[in-house]
Amino acid sequence: MNASPRQEGHGISLWQAISSNGRDWPALHGGICVDLAIIGAGFTGLSTALHTAEKGLSVAVLEAEQVAWGATGRNAGFVVPNFAKRDPNDIVAQLGPDRGERLVDFAAGSADLVFGLIKRHGIECDAVRNGWIQPAHSPAALEKTKSRATQWASRGRPAVALDDKSVTELTGVRGYAGGWMDRSGGVLNPVEYARGLADAAETAGARIFEHTRVSSIGRIGDEWLLKTVSGEVSAGKVLVATNAYGGALNRTLARTYVPLKVFQIATAPLPRETRARFLPGGQGFGDTRRNLFTLRLDKENRLISGGMHIVGIGAEHRVPLAIWRRLARELELKDPPPLQFSWSGLAAIEPDFLPRLVDLGPGLIAGFACNGRGIAMTTAMGKVLADWASGADARDLPLPFAPPSPIPFHAMVRYAPNAMLPWSLLRDRLER
Numbered sequence: 001m002n003a004s005p006r007q008e009g010h011g012i013s014l015w016q017a018i019s020s021n022g023r024d025w026p027a028l029h030g031g032i033c034v035d036l037a038i039i040g041a042g043f044t045g046l047s048t049a050l051h052t053a054e055k056g057l058s059v060a061v062l063e064a065e066q067v068a069w070g071a072t073g074r075n076a077g078f079v080v081p082n083f084a085k086r087d088p089n090d091i092v093a094q095l096g097p098d099r100g101e102r103l104v105d106f107a108a109g110s111a112d113l114v115f116g117l118i119k120r121h122g123i124e125c126d127a128v129r130n131g132w133i134q135p136a137h138s139p140a141a142l143e144k145t146k147s148r149a150t151q152w153a154s155r156g157r158p159a160v161a162l163d164d165k166s167v168t169e170l171t172g173v174r175g176y177a178g179g180w181m182d183r184s185g186g187v188l189n190p191v192e193y194a195r196g197l198a199d200a201a202e203t204a205g206a207r208i209f210e211h212t213r214v215s216s217i218g219r220i221g222d223e224w225l226l227k228t229v230s231g232e233v234s235a236g237k238v239l240v241a242t243n244a245y246g247g248a249l250n251r252t253l254a255r256t257y258v259p260l261k262v263f264q265i266a267t268a269p270l271p272r273e274t275r276a277r278f279l280p281g282g283q284g285f286g287d288t289r290r291n292l293f294t295l296r297l298d299k300e301n302r303l304i305s306g307g308m309h310i311v312g313i314g315a316e317h318r319v320p321l322a323i324w325r326r327l328a329r330e331l332e333l334k335d336p337p338p339l340q341f342s343w344s345g346l347a348a349i350e351p352d353f354l355p356r357l358v359d360l361g362p363g364l365i366a367g368f369a370c371n372g373r374g375i376a377m378t379t380a381m382g383k384v385l386a387d388w389a390s391g392a393d394a395r396d397l398p399l400p401f402a403p404p405s406p407i408p409f410h411a412m413v414r415y416a417p418n419a420m421l422p423w424s425l426l427r428d429r430l431e432r
């Protein structure tokens, strides 16, 4: 095995490097007045802008860096219409039959919405919709995935349980006990998808400003006033769509989620004869391990995988190499293609792993829908937030809506997932 692989794209995401639609939007100079101001141009902000502008409202999106600069441009591109670590029945048990089933429905239709938007707006983003697979790493996990498939199928979703042989055939990876697949999921190039949403939002009338960091949110009469270095926006309603990158803008909000640093790698393209071995149907997968193993390929047949960093153990720059070695091991590749890209991003993890809307004041909302399921969930969140922007009561939307609830001991808890990683690794191994 090549022990010191080449790293051409260290730091910038594969998607940023290979995406074609690279247009720039201007920075805001001067003052404007809109119905809805959106802070952050990731999937949440862009989907909300598109759906709100389509309803005829005036919308401005203010982005500190560039469109898709945050987690949106750094993720793996899996379109996953279900919840990380949560199942429909337990959500219904937690939220009650009405609110629970509405949230489950919201997630269930989220991939339909993504692929529908791609079709409707002609977004070229290498979308492949052949399903998303979750292989089970142990007998206990297999029972969970069987139940998961049954729960989604009983709600009319195209969910199927898979035995060990089917998982090996579909993924090309051996050793799994079985798993399940949601056929409505898929993969795409997230940067091209986001840029396509931005173009569609602009065509619908939204204004997008890059290099426009919002430094403060204030209230003047019935309006909100957002200040940036070279301009200001007066708005009837404001959506904070800054995900795990909002930091200094609202410190209370920053304590309501755990910002999880996740690394991604992409290899050089696989030779054609090896490519046929892995995910021949073009799906993507993320298994049931605590330190989950993910895999997909891009259109040029690069292998793409990811992982976390163990706090205090080794330097961060070694993480991509560790993920690359794991990839070679899991795929039993004696001569793995060299590492070509490595990058990282922040995912906002909610304590209950559910998407949520945070009530920050009259007409001021923050939306979080990440938990590693952001592409589908944030897009769907944008659609319901457009209803709120045009007059619906936030309490009537299908998502939990509550004032900020800071996580106790956040300064320590925020490091918990990384600090717990060695323990997670051990438990994953013992269960197998």
Ligand SMILES: Cc1cc2nc3c(=O)[nH]c(=O)nc-3n(C[C@H](O)[C@H](O)[C@H](O)COP(=O)(O)OP(=O)(O)OC[C@H]3O[C@@H](n4cnc5c(N)ncnc54)[C@H](O)[C@@H]3O)c2cc1C
Pocket: 039, 040, 041, 042, 043, 044, 045, 062, 063, 064, 065, 066, 067, 068, 069, 070, 071, 072, 073, 074, 075, 076, 077, 078, 079, 080, 212, 213, 214, 215, 241, 242, 243, 244, 245, 246, 247, 249, 262, 263, 264, 306, 344, 345, 346, 347, 367, 368, 369, 370, 371, 372, 373, 374, 375, 376, 377, 378
């Ligand atoms: C490595 C990684 C892999 C992932 N893989 C997947 C996957 O395969 N599938 C999936 O569904 N989800 C995945 N996710 C989650 C998904 O990427 C996110 O849920 C989603 O992109 C969040 O979108 P967002 O619009 O809410 O936030 P972001 O995309 O993070 O955007 C927030 C934006 O706010 C801007 N901002 C912050 N502060 C300000 C300010 N003061 N003024 C103006 N702008 C500001 C930032 O610059 C940023 O662009 C992954 C996440 C990571 C980190």
